[in-house]
Amino acid sequence: MAKVWAIGKRELTGYFSTPIAYVFIIIFLFLSGIFAFYLGDFFGRGQADLVTFFNFHPWLYVFLIPALTMRLWAEERRGGTIELLLTLPVTMMEAVVGKFLATWIFTGIALALTFPMWLTVNYLGEPDNGVIAASYLGSFLMAGAFIAIGSCISALTRNQVIAFVVSLVVCLIFVLSGFPLVLDFFAGWAPEVIVTTISSFSFLTHFDGMSKGVVDLRDIVYFVTLIGFWLYANVILIELKKADL
Amino acid sequence: MMALVEIKHLTKRFHDFTAVNDVSFAVDRGEVLGFLGPNGAGKSTTMKMITGFLAPDSGSVVVGNDDVIDDPVSVKRRIGYLPEGAPLYSDMTPGQLLQFVGDIRRVPKLAERIGEVVETINLESVLAQPIGTLSKGFKRRVGIAQAILHDPEVLVLDEPTDGLDPNQKHEVRTLINAMAQDKAIILSTHILEEVDAVCTRAIIIARGEIVADGSPEDLERRSPKHNAVVLMVRAAPQAEAAQLLSGLRGSRALESREVGGGVTEYTIYPVDGKSILADVGRLVRERGWTVERLEVDRGGLDEVFRAVTSPQN
Numbered sequence: 416m417a418k419v420w421a422i423g424k425r426e427l428t429g430y431f432s433t434p435i436a437y438v439f440i441i442i443f444l445f446l447s448g449i450f451a452f453y454l455g456d457f458f459g460r461g462q463a464d465l466v467t468f469f470n471f472h473p474w475l476y477v478f479l480i481p482a483l484t485m486r487l488w489a490e491e492r493r494g495g496t497i498e499l500l501l502t503l504p505v506t507m508m509e510a511v512v513g514k515f516l517a518t519w520i521f522t523g524i525a526l527a528l529t530f531p532m533w534l535t536v537n538y539l540g541e542p543d544n545g546v547i548a549a550s551y552l553g554s555f556l557m558a559g560a561f562i563a564i565g566s567c568i569s570a571l572t573r574n575q576v577i578a579f580v581v582s583l584v585v586c587l588i589f590v591l592s593g594f595p596l597v598l599d600f601f602a603g604w605a606p607e608v609i610v611t612t613i614s615s616f617s618f619l620t621h622f623d624g625m626s627k628g629v630v631d632l633r634d635i636v637y638f639v640t641l642i643g644f645w646l647y648a649n650v651i652l653i654e655l656k657k658a659d660l
Numbered sequence: 661m662m663a664l665v666e667i668k669h670l671t672k673r674f675h676d677f678t679a680v681n682d683v684s685f686a687v688d689r690g691e692v693l694g695f696l697g698p699n700g701a702g703k704s705t706t707m708k709m710i711t712g713f714l715a716p717d718s719g720s721v722v723v724g725n726d727d728v729i730d731d732p733v734s735v736k737r738r739i740g741y742l743p744e745g746a747p748l749y750s751d752m753t754p755g756q757l758l759q760f761v762g763d764i765r766r767v768p769k770l771a772e773r774i775g776e777v778v779e780t781i782n783l784e785s786v787l788a789q790p791i792g793t794l795s796k797g798f799k800r801r802v803g804i805a806q807a808i809l810h811d812p813e814v815l816v817l818d819e820p821t822d823g824l825d826p827n828q829k830h831e832v833r834t835l836i837n838a839m840a841q842d843k844a845i846i847l848s849t850h851i852l853e854e855v856d857a858v859c860t861r862a863i864i865i866a867r868g869e870i871v872a873d874g875s876p877e878d879l880e881r882r883s884p885k886h887n888a889v890v891l892m893v894r895a896a897p898q899a900e901a902a903q904l905l906s907g908l909r910g911s912r913a914l915e916s917r918e919v920g921g922g923v924t925e926y927t928i929y930p931v932d933g934k935s936i937l938a939d940v941g942r943l944v945r946e947r948g949w950t951v952e953r954l955e956v957d958r959g960g961l962d963e964v965f966r967a968v969t970s971p972q973n
Contacts, residue, residue, distance in 0.1 A: 421764045422764070424760075428752075429752075495747030501713055502743070503765065504737040
């Protein structure tokens with residue numbers, strides 16, 4: 416565990432030693448605010464809740480999280496530092512988890528910095544704070560799943576731009592598979608089972624419940640399993656690809 | 661009794677290219693093994709397998725009693741490694757990097773140990789500068805510092821002096837010599853003087869296979885020029901001199917070259933590398949030639965290197 420933390424700490428410090436951290440946090444706060452207030456019509460709805468705020472999180476993550484994860488492994492491979500890292504006495508899993516946790520903690524920090532939204536809505540009315548807490552938990556778990564996908568794909572290439580684009584597409588697929596437009600398209604001709612299966616793979620389906628305040632164990636298991644699966648794939652991919660220059 | 665590092669029948673293929681083919685050797689404490697070979701001969705690939713970065717297709721690496729395939733983490737704990745080109749995190753400072761490596765390697769009394777290493781390697785002046793802004797020489801030294809931080813039993817250094825100026829090269833060699841007593845050191849290089857300067861043993865590798873293995877002196881003995889006598893004489897009748905010299909017992913071949921000013925240089929190659937200096941000297945005295953220069957060639961490692969690594973036929 417100490418090794419995982421040493422790797423995580425290095426990665427986390429790395430975010431803050433470059434402008435990435437500040438740019439990401441500012442843009443995340445700015446966009447999540449804009450979306451909630453303008454697109455979501457926060458004031459016009461006259462409701463004391465943060466539904467409009469959390470509704471846009473999946474879409475924000477689709478674009479912003481690949482920007483965080485693209486460097487995780489691609490940069491190590493390009494700079495050759497992967498050889499330094501993987502000849503230290505760490506297992507592949509420790510290295511993968513360390514990097515994953517660093518990014519997850521970083522996203523957690525960005526998410527925590529949206530607390531003025533929570534304060535605002537409490538100032539303006541009497542929201543159900545349980546629902547908001549559940550939404551934060553859901554959003555954080557979902558971010559973890561996006562990060563696991565991005566980290567795994569970053570191990571595929573030495574090129575950060577490719578890592579970004581491919582991660583974005585894969586993340587988009589995981590979100591879109593629960594989007595009404597897509598589901599309606601399948602619902603027209605495909606049997607009910609297929610539509611449910613597709614939608615059950617979507618982040619939206621599992622996030623929706625939590626953002627309504629329902630903390631269902633199945634949704635938590637879904638996100639945790641997904642994180643585990645992508646991180647395991649990450650380990651295998653690095654094992655396969657580390658020798659390629 | 662097993663040597664500290666035992667490498668047996670190591671083989672690595674990349675697609676249909678065999679990078680390392682059935683390489684076996686052993687290195688023990690107190691030995692400095694020089695790994696020589698042309699670029700692409702398989703030196704780095706071998707080192708990557710020893711340090712557990714690449715898995716061999718077949719063969720084994722055992723360090724201490726730990727096998728790199730069964731227990732890579734234990735092997736990595738015993739080894740300090742400077743990868744080729746000394747890759748480092750360019751956004752970190754040397755101080756942060758050493759702290760990071762020390763944390764992972766759980767070096768006891770880390771702050772103290774970092775202080776020692778920084779002093780040995782002369783890194784004080786750049787400790788707080790991002791590695792990306794450092795000169796090549798400093799980067800290489802940071803790479804060496806992280807490799808020796810945990811005072812490993814085995815040091816694997818891939819081209820430790822590449823890109824350093826002569827002073828820095830000398831420093832690194834002095835450092836290696838100082839550490840050689842209680843460690844097994846494997847270093848790769850294509851600078852042959854380095855082998856003379858620091859190695860107790862040299863292995864020459866070409867096309868993935870070991871083509872020569874021995875002490876630097878052993879290898880020099882394999883040079884066609886070993887014990888060749890170079891003689892420069894003034895105003896000797898050339899035809900006669902050439903005839904007499906090549907007629908010497910123990911002489912295998914003769915080369916002559918006019919240097920100008922009436923001076924001719926002869927190189928007399930001995931049979932089987934045996935010393936023929938005495939015979940040449942006697943002949944010179946008998947004939948009363950005016951000698952400008954008389955010396956014995958030890959035979960350079962570079963000739964041996966070229967001879968054993970150039971593709972046959």
